[in-house]
Amino acid sequence: MIGRKLECIDAGSEYCPCFLAEANECITCSHLQGREFCDCNWRGVCIYQEYVWAGNRKKEVRSSYPATVMEKRDISQNTVVFRLKVTKTLARQLDSPGAYVFMRDKEKPSFFDVPMSVMAVDVAKGEIQVALQVQGAKTKALAEPEKGIVVRGPYWNGILGQRYLKGVKNGNCLVIARGIGQAPAAKVVAYLIRGGNKVRVIVDPGKVGAVFIGDLIKDLPCEVEELDLNSRQGIKVVNRYLKNENHELVFSGGSDKQHLHIIKEIDKLAQKPFIVVTNNNEICCGEGICGSCSTRIDSGVRVKACKVQLDVRRVIERRILNG
Numbered sequence: 352m353i354g355r356k357l358e359c360i361d362a363g364s365e366y367c368p369c370f371l372a373e374a375n376e377c378i379t380c381s382h383l384q385g386r387e388f389c390d391c392n393w394r395g396v397c398i399y400q401e402y403v404w405a406g407n408r409k410k411e412v413r414s415s416y417p418a419t420v421m422e423k424r425d426i427s428q429n430t431v432v433f434r435l436k437v438t439k440t441l442a443r444q445l446d447s448p449g450a451y452v453f454m455r456d457k458e459k460p461s462f463f464d465v466p467m468s469v470m471a472v473d474v475a476k477g478e479i480q481v482a483l484q485v486q487g488a489k490t491k492a493l494a495e496p497e498k499g500i501v502v503r504g505p506y507w508n509g510i511l512g513q514r515y516l517k518g519v520k521n522g523n524c525l526v527i528a529r530g531i532g533q534a535p536a537a538k539v540v541a542y543l544i545r546g547g548n549k550v551r552v553i554v555d556p557g558k559v560g561a562v563f564i565g566d567l568i569k570d571l572p573c574e575v576e577e578l579d580l581n582s583r584q585g586i587k588v589v590n591r592y593l594k595n596e597n598h599e600l601v602f603s604g605g606s607d608k609q610h611l612h613i614i615k616e617i618d619k620l621a622q623k624p625f626i627v628v629t630n631n632n633e634i635c636c637g638e639g640i641c642g643s644c645s646t647r648i649d650s651g652v653r654v655k656a657c658k659v660q661l662d663v664r665r666v667i668e669r670r671i672l673n674g
């Protein structure tokens with residue numbers, strides 16, 4: 352990783368510098384990669400200076416909090432939506448597209464932690480909403496918590512291409528969300544509308560079997576259409592919108608295969624919109640430590656996808672096309 356200029360999602364946050372700085376593995380700061388001179392592209396407060404002022408140590412680490420389950424809604428056979436009471440500070444920190452938390456049943460050990468996108472936040476009440484699709488041991492335990500839930504956060508790298516998402520204003524945007532990919536899409540829609548953008552939302556129930564973000568976006572000024580993105584007709588409609596509507600930004604919430612299809616369609620367009628997608632890497636610790644999210648970028652360098660804002664196109668094409 353040395354010598355590369357990568358964008359760490361945590362740079363400049365209250366959790367920076369982190370464990371990686373202590374191990375000379377900082378994603379952004381060349382000093383904290385063990386080099387003699389400054390060679391970073393970070394424009395915020397100097398990470399090395401923060402490290403020295405903290406006594407040559409990392410800053411505080413993210414905490415785990417007990418979260419009260421205010422409401423649990425069964426969306427379909429395999430999907431549950433939780434409304435959770437957390438601290439107001441945590442709710443505020445999570446009020447951003449791409450935010451997620453680790454959750455587990457309070458009775459289970461920490462290796463049951465599973466990352467979940469935050470789909471709605473009520474900062475005043477200190478509440479968040481998350482959708483959970485039951486798939487394995489961790490999510491099964493979480494869907495039926497015996498004595499409450501523990502939440503760890505905030506984390507922010509649930510979406511790749513956040514720079515574009517935060518930069519586009521008064522534009523024309525298309526949001527495509529399938530299955531559990533609807534969860535991060537809800538905050539994306541709200542964020543784009545806040546930026547004065549015109550937003551069309553295409554939503555496919557997918558394996559969840561239901562559209563569960565309807566209540567969150569029904570009062571927003573956007574056009575919502577339900578389609579089966581696995582059908583010829585559904586694909587045709589998406590392709591038509593991409594071709595005819597001159598988008599500044601397209602968001603894809605779903606599988607890497609879905610992302611790749613959209614990238615390929617965008618490649619056929621004369622005016623290419625920015626692409627923003629859900630981060631589908633396997634995230635386990637969220638801190639850049641365990642390596643489960645490691646992914647290769649061009650030239651074969653391995654980076655931690657839980658921390659780095661990766662180039663959407665390169666990473667998706669590399670992962671799908673090279674297997």
Ligand code: FES
Binds near residue numbers: 641
């Ligand atoms: S999830 Fe552990 S290093 Fe990224």
